[in-house]
Amino acid sequence: MSSPLSRRKLITTGLATAAGVSGLGVAVVLAQRYGLIPPDHGGIFGVGETLTYAAQRILMSRHSLAREFNRSEISKVAPVNGKPPETELYRRHLAGGFADWRLTVDGLVARPSTFSLADLQRFPPRSQITHQACEEGWSFIAEWIGVPLSSVLNFVGVSAQARYVVYFSFDEFWDSIDMPDAWHPQTFLAYGMNGRDLPTGHGAPVRMKVARQLGYKSVKYLARITVTDTMKNIGDGQGSPAPAAGYSWYAGI
Amino acid sequence: MAESAYLPAGTIQNSEVLDAPRHSGLVRVTHWIHTLSFIALVLSGIAILLAHPRLYWGETGAVGTPSLIDLPFPFVLELQIRGPGRYLHFLSAWVCVLTGLLYVLSGLFTRHFRKNLVPSKRDLGWESIRQVVSNHVHLKRPTEVESRSYNVLQRLTYLAVVFLLFPLIIITGLAMSPAITSVFPTIVTVFGGQQSARTIHFFVAVALVLFLLVHIAMVCLAGFKNRMRAMITGHNAAGKEPS
Numbered sequence: 001m002s003s004p005l006s007r008r009k010l011i012t013t014g015l016a017t018a019a020g021v022s023g024l025g026v027a028v029v030l031a032q033r034y035g036l037i038p039p040d041h042g043g044i045f046g047v048g049e050t051l052t053y054a055a056q057r058i059l060m061s062r063h064s065l066a067r068e069f070n071r072s073e074i075s076k077v078a079p080v081n082g083k084p085p086e087t088e089l090y091r092r093h094l095a096g097g098f099a100d101w102r103l104t105v106d107g108l109v110a111r112p113s114t115f116s117l118a119d120l121q122r123f124p125p126r127s128q129i130t131h132q133a134c135e136e137g138w139s140f141i142a143e144w145i146g147v148p149l150s151s152v153l154n155f156v157g158v159s160a161q162a163r164y165v166v167y168f169s170f171d172e173f174w175d176s177i178d179m180p181d182a183w184h185p186q187t188f189l190a191y192g193m194n195g196r197d198l199p200t201g202h203g204a205p206v207r208m209k210v211a212r213q214l215g216y217k218s219v220k221y222l223a224r225i226t227v228t229d230t231m232k233n234i235g236d237g238q239g240s241p242a243p244a245a246g247y248s249w250y251a252g253i
Numbered sequence: 254m255a256e257s258a259y260l261p262a263g264t265i266q267n268s269e270v271l272d273a274p275r276h277s278g279l280v281r282v283t284h285w286i287h288t289l290s291f292i293a294l295v296l297s298g299i300a301i302l303l304a305h306p307r308l309y310w311g312e313t314g315a316v317g318t319p320s321l322i323d324l325p326f327p328f329v330l331e332l333q334i335r336g337p338g339r340y341l342h343f344l345s346a347w348v349c350v351l352t353g354l355l356y357v358l359s360g361l362f363t364r365h366f367r368k369n370l371v372p373s374k375r376d377l378g379w380e381s382i383r384q385v386v387s388n389h390v391h392l393k394r395p396t397e398v399e400s401r402s403y404n405v406l407q408r409l410t411y412l413a414v415v416f417l418l419f420p421l422i423i424i425t426g427l428a429m430s431p432a433i434t435s436v437f438p439t440i441v442t443v444f445g446g447q448q449s450a451r452t453i454h455f456f457v458a459v460a461l462v463l464f465l466l467v468h469i470a471m472v473c474l475a476g477f478k479n480r481m482r483a484m485i486t487g488h489n490a491a492g493k494e495p496s
Contacts, residue, residue: 048344064435077317137305138315212432246336252432
């Protein structure tokens, strides 16, 4: 190895490395600034999750609508996964026809509120005929009737600092979505399905319906919604219990 | 760069040419990264599939609706393989796609495909194809000179894998994404629905695994040591070390 060549090589390699590292640093800062890093970004698998989430949020429209279908395409079979919550409170609500059920909406909002089922039904109702696709591989098409989450968010007044909407079920399930999906017109608090009240197995009285993500984001048996600017203090900080088991927080996939 | 390695049979005159790398550095590096990510994709794909080893046609499908094929595997829901499988699947998909993109772009840029993979008109003639098939049927080992360039069956197979099967498995994978199909609905409607895309994704994966098995069998038949040496060091002839 001749020394001038190796020195030149050393300088070039050094400069390239420095450029690469600072480029990566700038990319990380920008990604954080524009909300392109998902809560489950940690670890080796977090690299893939971050690439997927950032690529979709950069390259794709935040307003694109999930595919909608004709009434004739509604599936005759709509399988149910899991059982209704076995808590005493839920059983009492179920027995009482959800007359005393309330949905709490709090966090970074101007007017923390609680809503009865009748309160939610007083918002202008909307419906969508969309897929419900389970990560296991099966799927069905149903009509979902409810109030867009955006209507409720507008009612309570969301702070400009808000970054996530977190929603909790009566059982151990909870999940969260970012603001683009929270404001999305097909993100519903669904209280009806195929022209009837939401069946117990499908999450009565109200479930979240996130049309652009896989089924597990559409948490059933809602009890509380909270708006936050960070997932750090909620659960293990990964935005949902799903990532700890290997399921992406961002399930637009 | 080393793309100049594939010379028409008969033009090799001296040992200096024989020393030229068999595969370029980029081809070798992307080949092995691809190998690892493909194996990870297959294993994690199996873990995901076993949650629901039934295939459907159309938009929807579930237990209680008619299936296209019931694969002879149990429904594996309790075993905790699917979750880690999913994370691994999507990470290795990124590695596989980005490496593949680098390989395809560099192959177009350096004319690797045009020079080494696109068969000549003469190679596509019946007599030439018959000869190659006959060599395969009789398990005839390629001569040193023959092994320096791809025969017509290899060329067509590699082209089909790179430009047909991989694009198809990527698109059918994306066609199962409700977010991506909200922007590009055509990528799922063209296959007849989300469950059709899942079914095609499965069969293309099977085709790629069959390709891998035949590929390994051929490497063994053609001389495992030499072929591995060529894809690791870039050099063909035994005893020659990379300079």
